[in-house]
Amino acid sequence: MSSIPHPKNHGRLSLGGRIATFLGVTVPIAGLAAAAAAAWGWGFLHWADVAMFLGMYALTVVGLTVGFHRLFVHRSFETYLPVKVVLTALGSMGVQGTMIHWVGLHRWHHRHSDAPEDVHSPHHQGRGVFGFLRGFWHAHIGWAFHADPPALDRYVRDLHKSPTLRATSALFPAWAVLGLAIPAAGGALLTGTWVGAGTGLLWGGLVRILAVHHVTWSINSVCHLWGRRPYATGDGSRDNLVMGFLAFGEGWHNSHHAFPTSARHGLRWWQPDLSYWVIRNLSLVGLAWNVKVPSRQAQAAKRRSN
Numbered sequence: 001m002s003s004i005p006h007p008k009n010h011g012r013l014s015l016g017g018r019i020a021t022f023l024g025v026t027v028p029i030a031g032l033a034a035a036a037a038a039a040w041g042w043g044f045l046h047w048a049d050v051a052m053f054l055g056m057y058a059l060t061v062v063g064l065t066v067g068f069h070r071l072f073v074h075r076s077f078e079t080y081l082p083v084k085v086v087l088t089a090l091g092s093m094g095v096q097g098t099m100i101h102w103v104g105l106h107r108w109h110h111r112h113s114d115a116p117e118d119v120h121s122p123h124h125q126g127r128g129v130f131g132f133l134r135g136f137w138h139a140h141i142g143w144a145f146h147a148d149p150p151a152l153d154r155y156v157r158d159l160h161k162s163p164t165l166r167a168t169s170a171l172f173p174a175w176a177v178l179g180l181a182i183p184a185a186g187g188a189l190l191t192g193t194w195v196g197a198g199t200g201l202l203w204g205g206l207v208r209i210l211a212v213h214h215v216t217w218s219i220n221s222v223c224h225l226w227g228r229r230p231y232a233t234g235d236g237s238r239d240n241l242v243m244g245f246l247a248f249g250e251g252w253h254n255s256h257h258a259f260p261t262s263a264r265h266g267l268r269w270w271q272p273d274l275s276y277w278v279i280r281n282l283s284l285v286g287l288a289w290n291v292k293v294p295s296r297q298a299q300a301a302k303r304r305s306n
């Protein structure tokens with residue numbers, strides 16, 4: 001790039017918003033410290049904690065990838081309202097704000113991908129090593145301390161039309177708390193102890209939220225910096241194998257920017273895409289339809305390399 005345009009600053013978040021964001025980012029880190037101390041200091045680590053972490057991680061990531069992202073943002077398939085409600089509840093347990101707000105910001109990201117108006121591009125924070133590091137930080141989490149772009153509501157008119165989805169989205173705080181209560185109850189039931197409830201809460205709740213946060217944010221930071229770019233997309237999006245695994249297929253981010261409405265992000269047979277596997281299985285049992293995938297010709301037309 002010959003010149004780096006200045007990012008469009010959408011203003012500062014309110015003080016309350018910044019405090020809430022700060023707590024949302026740091027409390028899960030404190031949870032990891034407490035979980036590690038309980039495990040290695042006092043030996044409180046049960047197989048139930050691992051089960052709670054993995055089970056809650058899978059459910060939350062599916063809510064975010066299949067629900068928030070592929071269904072609500074991009075309408076890459078259609079499903080029944082109760083399935084939409086369940087996916088909204090599960091994604092909300094990832095503690096990243098309300099579903100409708102998440103959808104608005106992500107639609108804005110696609111509209112302005114890596115342009116100065118993009119809310120979380122890593123590419124407009126200056127030159128050199130410091131510019132790179134600032135860009136990574138901004139794309140990963142720094143952006144969340146800035147105010148929303150203007151008129152974001154215009155990007156989510158379709159979702160506002162559904163009273164059920166509006167209400168389910170607004171119940172975000174309740175879903176977030178439920179995402180802590182479920183692993184606490186699971187830990188208590190599986191171990192039959194109060195300590196099990198506590199460590200279940202830590203591993204299936206806070207540590208799981210920490211993992212989901214950084215995996216999700218890595219799609220904005222890592223997947224706009226490192227990886228292959230098989231498709232001509234006009235932005236800095238990348239296909240990243242590690243994030244392809246951890247984020248259930250969302251790491252094929254260059255492919256996604258090339259075909260945003262595709263329900264399948266890992267378009268090649270060797271690209272793991274657990275979220276698409278979930279959508280395929282939903283469609284096999286009649287719970288999803290109009291599943292969109294680009295034709296081979298459309299894929300070949302945009303491909304830069306093999």
Ligand SMILES: [Zn+2]
Nearest residue numbers: 109220237253
């Ligand atoms: Zn992107």
Ligand SMILES: [Zn+2]
Nearest residue numbers: 073106110260
């Ligand atoms: Zn997207």
